[in-house]
Amino acid sequence: MKIGVVGASGYAGGELLRLLAFHPHFEVTAITAHSNAGELITSVHPQLQSYVGKKFSAFAPNDFASCDLIFLALPHGESAKVIAQLPTTSKIVDLGADYRLESADQWSKYYGGGYAGSWTYGLADIEPFKSQISQSTKVANPGCYATSIALGAAPAASIADLSDLVVVAASGTTGAGRSAKISLIASEVAGSLTSYKFGGVHQHTPEIEQTLTKISGTQAKISFTPILAPMPRGILSTITAKLAKKVTTEEAHSLYVKYFADSQFVTVLPIGVMPKTAALTGSNYVQIQVAVDDHTSRLVISVAIDNLGKGAAAQAIQNANLMCGLDEAAGLRFDGLGV
Amino acid sequence: MKIGVVGASGYAGGELLRLLAFHPHFEVTAITAHSNAGELITSVHPQLQSYVGKKFSAFAPNDFASCDLIFLALPHGESAKVIAQLPTTSKIVDLGADYRLESADQWSKYYGGGYAGSWTYGLADIEPFKSQISQSTKVANPGCYATSIALGAAPAASIADLSDLVVVAASGTTGAGRSAKISLIASEVAGSLTSYKFGGVHQHTPEIEQTLTKISGTQAKISFTPILAPMPRGILSTITAKLAKKVTTEEAHSLYVKYFADSQFVTVLPIGVMPKTAALTGSNYVQIQVAVDDHTSRLVISVAIDNLGKGAAAQAIQNANLMCGLDEAAGLRFDGLGV
Amino acid sequence: MKIGVVGASGYAGGELLRLLAFHPHFEVTAITAHSNAGELITSVHPQLQSYVGKKFSAFAPNDFASCDLIFLALPHGESAKVIAQLPTTSKIVDLGADYRLESADQWSKYYGGGYAGSWTYGLADIEPFKSQISQSTKVANPGCYATSIALGAAPAASIADLSDLVVVAASGTTGAGRSAKISLIASEVAGSLTSYKFGGVHQHTPEIEQTLTKISGTQAKISFTPILAPMPRGILSTITAKLAKKVTTEEAHSLYVKYFADSQFVTVLPIGVMPKTAALTGSNYVQIQVAVDDHTSRLVISVAIDNLGKGAAAQAIQNANLMCGLDEAAGLRFDGLGV
Amino acid sequence: MKIGVVGASGYAGGELLRLLAFHPHFEVTAITAHSNAGELITSVHPQLQSYVGKKFSAFAPNDFASCDLIFLALPHGESAKVIAQLPTTSKIVDLGADYRLESADQWSKYYGGGYAGSWTYGLADIEPFKSQISQSTKVANPGCYATSIALGAAPAASIADLSDLVVVAASGTTGAGRSAKISLIASEVAGSLTSYKFGGVHQHTPEIEQTLTKISGTQAKISFTPILAPMPRGILSTITAKLAKKVTTEEAHSLYVKYFADSQFVTVLPIGVMPKTAALTGSNYVQIQVAVDDHTSRLVISVAIDNLGKGAAAQAIQNANLMCGLDEAAGLRFDGLGV
Structure with a gap:
């Protein structure tokens, strides 16, 4: 399956790329980063040997047209603008906060700015969320x-x-x-x-x-x-x-x-x-x-x-797995570092 | 004034020695450490340039006979044995827990072993403790x-x-x-x-x-x-x-x-x-x-x-200052490190 | 292929287990640790979720009889004793120093104790070592x-x-x-x-x-x-x-x-x-x-x-891959953590 | 003696203030910081309890007129501009690099920009520097x-x-x-x-x-x-x-x-x-x-x-002591932190 990552120059974005390089069913085909567009991915994330020679792109909707699923890792308040340029049928996991809250008042109190609405909440390990995620094309990945x-x-x-x-x-x-x-x-x-x-x-x-x-x-x-x-x-x-x-x-x-x-x-x-x-x-x-x-x-x-793992990128992949009908643990069966 | 330190090889003991070297009215004349007796102080606390060439002694009651005040920095349960060998009139600040609790039941529940009794509690910055400390010859320094x-x-x-x-x-x-x-x-x-x-x-x-x-x-x-x-x-x-x-x-x-x-x-x-x-x-x-x-x-x-500072050695010195009728801030007017 | 790990309670041993859990062709079937025998692996290496419920064994030669390859992660001077109890045909990667030096004099000068001999040196990324490793059944993994x-x-x-x-x-x-x-x-x-x-x-x-x-x-x-x-x-x-x-x-x-x-x-x-x-x-x-x-x-x-990675466990697996005729990168294609 | 500090918002400046608060003969009477002028000193250096309520000033030559000695802790290339506004007879210790090099060519090669000249080099623990410092009114404090x-x-x-x-x-x-x-x-x-x-x-x-x-x-x-x-x-x-x-x-x-x-x-x-x-x-x-x-x-x-200590602020004070005819160790007889 083809995967896009929007906002890949932050720490959550870097961890997403790192984990996606392992994934048995996902192939990352589009990687954008606004302020680092044109730079080598390894210039920002020197650990990403799997991406040597590849560069961040500027966001171009066409690059994501063929993606089966898109991860957004943007500052809060930025996701809606990007989503407006993607096909409405796109599967999306938003690592930002924009679609987590069901209350516009709470959004306004804690974040401010326009309220974007709410998506299925991606707390993937427990019900009722897990079942809902499996039925969803849009999932709001929980905060860390x-x-x-x-x-x-x-x-x-x-x-x-x-x-x-x-x-x-x-x-x-x-x-x-x-x-x-x-x-x-x-x-x-x-x-x-x-x-x-x-x-x-x-x-x-x-x-x-x-x-x-x-x-x-x-x-x-x-x-x-x-x-x-x-x-x-x-x-x-x-x-x-x-x-x-x-x-x-x-x-x-x-x-x-x-x-x-x-x-x-x-x-x-x-x-x-x-x-x-x-x-x-x-x-x-x-x-x-x-x-x-x-x-x-x-x-x-x-x-x-x-x-950055369960609190961001790894849970986002777990959500993507569920949304795509894969084993929820695909690409995620590795232990923590320990020391 | 002559000062003794019993149990100077731990971190609180080392910090006591470090701070006492600054003190305008205190002179450290006896320094003991059970398991490090005979070793150079700097072999345990390499920062203590002020003590270069000096060694930890084994505990000998006579060494403390002329001390105006003695600090104990021992594992809990050890203070009473040492105190039994000191003159009953000695001014003592105990950095251990032995004399902090007024309830024998609580001592038994949380520490176990024989209950030693309670001394004036050395929370030196607030009343009623501060006034009591000034009137006391024995003070239990609070836990960190x-x-x-x-x-x-x-x-x-x-x-x-x-x-x-x-x-x-x-x-x-x-x-x-x-x-x-x-x-x-x-x-x-x-x-x-x-x-x-x-x-x-x-x-x-x-x-x-x-x-x-x-x-x-x-x-x-x-x-x-x-x-x-x-x-x-x-x-x-x-x-x-x-x-x-x-x-x-x-x-x-x-x-x-x-x-x-x-x-x-x-x-x-x-x-x-x-x-x-x-x-x-x-x-x-x-x-x-x-x-x-x-x-x-x-x-x-x-x-x-x-x-180690306010939570142990520095507050112990503040207590000692109060017990000795000195300015409570003597030897303690230095700022934190910051970075 | 069946894999044994002798001396799995140290940091290199833990990293070996962590990496081997990913490996597409290796299955760990024997895990020993002298002083931790009988304990849960996760009690020593709490990160090893892949090994939940499994315990370290005491070393028993029979447990390794069916292993295709055995990793030794022992203190120096200990490997020979274990090897003496294994079939001489066993494929072995020794993470210790015992078989690295070709000079008995150098061994004696820098390590002391009996000299065990030398094996193919497992500096797997460069020649002439890489070719030699592929032909070897015994490899001395380099020091970090x-x-x-x-x-x-x-x-x-x-x-x-x-x-x-x-x-x-x-x-x-x-x-x-x-x-x-x-x-x-x-x-x-x-x-x-x-x-x-x-x-x-x-x-x-x-x-x-x-x-x-x-x-x-x-x-x-x-x-x-x-x-x-x-x-x-x-x-x-x-x-x-x-x-x-x-x-x-x-x-x-x-x-x-x-x-x-x-x-x-x-x-x-x-x-x-x-x-x-x-x-x-x-x-x-x-x-x-x-x-x-x-x-x-x-x-x-x-x-x-x-x-612990290239300097110990990961290079040991690269050596094992070469010794077993596998792609040298099998199980090793993951990027560093970065932050 | 009255002391001024120019450029006190950096780490070396903060350490200078921290150490000067201890000094038995020095009183800090002027503290400037270009970009933090008007701010509380503790807003930048929260450890400096000794300076609670005091603010950084903008540089004003008159504030330094009565100073017996002035420390400069500025980015390289900035010292000369400040010095031009001070009395030529001022005792100055420059913690920056501007006056360390005797060769204009080396300055040009390694720093660039106009060469300011050279002062007595303040490597205070060894000769011939120590004797020269005692005779000097301007000293270039060595790099860390x-x-x-x-x-x-x-x-x-x-x-x-x-x-x-x-x-x-x-x-x-x-x-x-x-x-x-x-x-x-x-x-x-x-x-x-x-x-x-x-x-x-x-x-x-x-x-x-x-x-x-x-x-x-x-x-x-x-x-x-x-x-x-x-x-x-x-x-x-x-x-x-x-x-x-x-x-x-x-x-x-x-x-x-x-x-x-x-x-x-x-x-x-x-x-x-x-x-x-x-x-x-x-x-x-x-x-x-x-x-x-x-x-x-x-x-x-x-x-x-x-x-920040011997490599900057503490050696600068040692230099100041020598320049002022004080004991070189005045205000500097405290041990390192250790842990």
Whole structure:
């Protein structure tokens, strides 16, 4: 199948290209990058030996005419303009935020600018999303934080109060994009932790609440504090909620194991073993641990993903696989880097 | 004044020696380290040029007879044995946990082994502790996490519900000690985040609750999840609690500024500026930011310290200054490293 | 084909398992680890989702009887004991040093202990090694430093004086193994550079000289200083030698490009683009740059590899492919991680 | 004494302010920063609690009229313009390169633009510079690489061939300045090593040769390859040269110890102990080790400094102390951070 990638010069775009080069059924035939058009792909992504000699193109709708599926990896607010120039029948996975929210008000509050509408939400490891994705030609790929937090909290719907979730999640620097800002230079970031978008204003908040409300049937609400961590990749999310009924750690763990029993990519670790972001680097896998804190009657959940893998490019490919009727794991059966 | 340091081969001990070399009124006359006795101090702490040629001694009570004040930096459970061999009138700051808890039950639950009793708690920047320290000859220096969390939550007693505090705090690796464990080697830690002591079992929990209960007059309770971060120093604590009354971010910020108005070391940053661990490295300073999350009616607090500075050695010296009737900032007026 | 791995609990062993899980023709049927026998593979290598539920075995010769090829990833001096218990016809790739040196004296000088002999040297990207490997059943996989330095210096034989090579190479911490030593804990290593095996004593010295002497036909000699770098993976080698004849950077670059024209894995970057270790992470690729320093009449070469990929496990698989008559790139056509 | 700092918003400027806040005899009365004029100092350097509430000024000559000494920390080529507006009698330490080179040709080759002339070279730990500095009102503070390399090579003049020095030196990212470039963002730098200014073109080359030529009396020549290391601070330089006469490691070490016997800041470590950049962080100290490689008849030298401390701000203060007739170590007697 022929694949196009629009916006391939960012970190998510680069990871998409890296993973697509492995894929047994996908062939990348069109690669565009607005500000890097004409440059060698390896001049931006020196790791992409598979693309040696190839260049980024400027976006030209014709280049995508023969594509079976197109990935968009654009800054938010940019996807609609590109989509308007593609055939309406194109299969599209949008890695941006533009089509994730079902509420125009929430879009307006957290992103601003014109609301583009909503597509099938591509949280590919759990229902009802997985089934919907298989029936869709347009899928909105979840945000990186949103993926880790929603997967971690979803199984808790039956035992904990999702109307007052508290989440602190730390992300590697690629989450902030490939952008020349003083606050992102290594000298500022190395050996340091700092919070940002502080006080409940991160734009993934409504996305997470939308997902958990849909799954639980009651209005979810989340206090979310993001942190920038001194590492290039990875998200570790710590989620806690008051227990709605008395359960033990063993019962909660068992519930989680059952919830993800059919998932090829979400692993609930043995009790006592903690998720570790490096174990997921470069992969589509998710590691989860859960415990009951008897002292506070709280459920505590720890979730690790790679923000560029499961949190962006790898889940996008999982979505594409489902949309194309392929094995959802095609091209994604490789382990994380570990160290 | 003559100063002794017992247990100087760990990271807190090394930082103590480093800072004491600056101190205008303290002279270190006895330095012991059990397992490194006889070795050059610089063979363990190569940065300590001020101590070139000096060696760690084995512990000998006579060496401490003439000391005006003694710092203990021992593994928990070890302090009492040493203290039994010192004159009962000795001024002592214990950097270990042994004398922090007023409840023998809590000691037994979180540490185990014989309960040693409790000393004045050395949270030197706030009352009632500061006044008590000035009157004491024995002070229990607070834990690193406990320092950052108690300082961050204390001012909130009048506006938020401290009976259901949620805290996620990440620490640099020196918090885990100078210990040869696979889980601490750089290959395992670099570029990775992982949680530990998961599910509300960290031993600083009762210490924090004891402090906040004392300050607020009502029983504080904390859900605390610690995280190991890929950096050598620093703790960033994110604290959140339900608001007990409606306040704005400006009002909360103003409350915090007033609370720490007399502190020389705790800085409430201008609204919107976030604490950053690297800014505190090597220092006794604390940076705090606070915001109201209207969406969830929660107060959110971010606190950064250096776990070895304010979180251990620097606060120990502040305590020693107060106990000795010196300016509390003597030898501690240097800024963090920054980068 | 059935594959065995002896010594799979170290970093090279873990990377071997990770890469072998991808391989289209290899199936891992025996996995041993002396000190971790009986433990889950994921308890040591939490990234290896492909091996969930599988355990390390103790070494039992029968388990390897049906293996088409066996990888040994043991500490040096251990391979011979294992080999003595395997059929003499077994195809073996030894990732250890035991069979790399053709000189018993050099073995004795740099390693000590009994000399085991020498096997075909598995520097798979260049001749005469590549052809020899294809004819061999026993191959000694090169050392990580040795791989990067020999590949970088080999093309220079015709234009520079290899009898006085100067090399400074820095390695990530996995090069020092999965070993619980104070000098390797993150607190000691983070944010710091330090040299080790200083003064020309690193054990890869004779291996590099042996290779370059064979290629150049004259006695190579190398001054080699290794450095421990604060990162988990990667080696960057800087190599310099006096020019034996006057050439320009363009001529030297062109010579390098030609030398590696047939290599699928060694990339000589465009002039001015520098090798970067992160671009190679997890891969079998090598990046090289070369320049002439007119001021000193020296050739300067920069080489980046992943010490666990090309420097160990990936090259071992390339060797296995050649030994088994497969495409040398089977299972190895994935790009480095990049960030 | 009253002190001015021109160009205080960069990393060297920030470190100067940090160190000057400690100094027993210096009071900073004027602080300018062109592009940050009017901003709070802590908005750029959040660690500088000692300067809370103070702002950067725009440069105004009158503000410096009463200064006893002025530090310039400007991009190269900018110092002369500022100096033209100051009294000719002002004591000045220029941290930039403008007055380091005695050869207009070398300036033109390596920097370009108008040649400003040369001042006393501020390599404060060794003669003849130290004596000259004490007699000077204008001092050119050495470059960071140049400091480490010249100090490391200087003692070798009597035993090794300085006409063919080979140096590979790796620097932390602050050496590249506080500049918003993609190549410096944490995602690009973290966990990776890469060389730059490759092929003998780094601008510190003539500065190092000038210093060593002056010391040795014969023309020094250096092949210098710089590397960007994934850490914020520190330089580790590896220097090697052919021995000019046969010496043992012990003899070479003894020579180095004697050479620096009078230096308060340069430490030749015991044989076998290696310099480590973290041990020097934030300090004016230098660690050196030396060995003879009998195999290649080469002297090998390892030198560690903090590029912002000894490599910039701390040595600048040492120079200022000498110029003002103070103890050269005033305000500089603190140890490195270590971890």
